[in-house]
Structure formats: C-alpha cells, structure tokens
Amino acid sequence: MTAARPPEDAKTPSGGSEPREAGERGGHMNDALLRLLNVESAYGPIKAIRGVSLQVARGQIATVLGSNGAGKTTILKTISGIIDPRKGSVEFKGQDITAKDPAFIVQQGLSHVPEGREVFPLLSVRDNLLMGAYTRRDRDGVARDMEQVFAYFPILRERAAQDAGLLSGGQQQMLAISRALMAAPELILLDEPSLGLSPRLTKEIFEIVVRINRERGTTLLLVEQNANMALNAADHGYVLENGRIVMEDTCARLREKEDIKEFYLGMKDAGVRGERRWKKKKTWR
Secondary structure: OOOOOOOOOOOOOOOOOOOOOOOOOOOOHHHEEEEEEEEEEEEOOEEEEEEEEEEEEOOOEEEEEOOOOOOHHHHHHHHOOOOOOOEEEEEEOOEEOOOOOHHHHHHOOEEEEOOOOOOOOOOEHHHHHHHHOOOOOOHHHHHHHHHHHHHHOHHHHHOOOOEHHHOOHHHHHHHHHHHHHOOOOOEEEEEOOOOOOOHHHHHHHHHHHHHHHHHHOOEEEEEEOOHHHHHHHOOEEEEEEOOEEEEEEEHHHHOOOHHHHHHHOOOOOOOOOOOOHHHOOOOOO
C-alpha cells in the first residue's frame, strides 16, 4: 500500500528537506480566507474553547497544535457547523457562516475531514468518492478530480470496487481526504490525519497534503498532535491550551520557541537537569 510520491523538488514534511519558510505560498494574513473572532463553544456546561481568534490565509497551510482535550477538534466542528458557538463569529471568504447548516457551508467551498476518518463502510470506495461530489453538477470536472485523487492515492484505484469498511486504517484516511477533495473545496479542515497510523504512512499522508496545497492551491487548516510533522508541513501555527490560543507565529519561528521545543518536539537544552518535565510550567516564550 503506497501513496504516489511527490516530485523531487516537492517539500517533504518528514525532515528530509528543509521545513517550509512562512509566506512561501499563499497570501498574507490580511488576505484571510477564514477568520474566527472570539469564538466560544461548549458541550453542555463544559466550555471546550474560550475566546478563540485565528485566521487562515488563502493558499496556505495553517496548523493548530495541542494535547488531547485542548479543544482542537471543537474548533473544526464549530467552523463546519457541527457545533453552534455560544459566542463569537466565523467568517469564510468574507461571509458570516456562524452556526450555518453544515450542508450550506460545504456548498460555499469548505470540506471537513473528521477525526477517525468516518468513511461510509458499506459503500464502495468509488461511491464514497462520489458522495464527496454530491453538491457538484459538473460531471466532467468530477471525473477529472476522480482521476486526480487516484493519482495521489493509487491504492484507491485498485480498491475502487471494494467496500470502504474493508480498507486498512491508512487506506481509509486516504479515502477520507480524497472524498473531501471531490467537493473541489477552497478550504479543507483536516483533523488528526496521523491518528492510528504508522510513521511510514503518516509521512506519506503528509507528503500528499503538501502536494494538494502546492499543486491545487487548496488552503488547509490542520489540527494535529504530531507537532514535528505539522510544523514542517504548515506555514502558520497556533498553540491551543485548555481551550485558549496561547501562542501563534509562523511555523519557522514556532520551531525555535523554547516551550515548543521542549513540550511539543521533545527537545531539551543541553545541561538542563534536576527538574522533571511534568513539573515544569510552560512560559510560552
């Protein structure tokens, strides 16, 4: 099971080539495709995100880093209309989409790849892909995009007639990303694409994510626990702790932050001894 390899000059988020410098693709942050302003969402009495403000520039990859329970998935669900925020606003392409119906949001050009993949297990791979294109009427365009996702993930062509529920976890992740692409979105929300995958498959998935952005110009908002992969693939990053944004910067700069190095990348200054990592407080320096 292999994914199509990127061209030799393509960036690889695995550390094999230099990480991408901020601003090398896409517009500036004043050319934001997506904006969240002071968004608060909750599950019953429990606030999951508090006063979250972020923006994603057109043509770039942005990432939200955070531990389990930090609220990363809640941000994506709020953007795509699965959860209605209690406060704040969500804008996409300058249009207020706060608490809009998810079907309406998809029609505006925003696709969501959920955590855990959530393919239709009793439908074939091909029918799963066609479900991603259900809002489209351009049959020729749908056929072209089907060929393109098969080029990104050749294993899906081989398994096109197979029930999606019989695919491996990595193949289902490939299918979930491809299904989102079939909607021809301007923005993809990608939730934990490395979840449950081997390091080799994680590397392949991230390589394709970078290719999708580079070759199609698709903007992506990625939430991911694998900070090293996310920071190498993305242009701009946000750090989420207990439902709040505590730091944001270009990914090139975030990789040099001391707290990011220690708490997210597992790097420790030489000669530091005596203080256990779990006892240390993050200063977000």
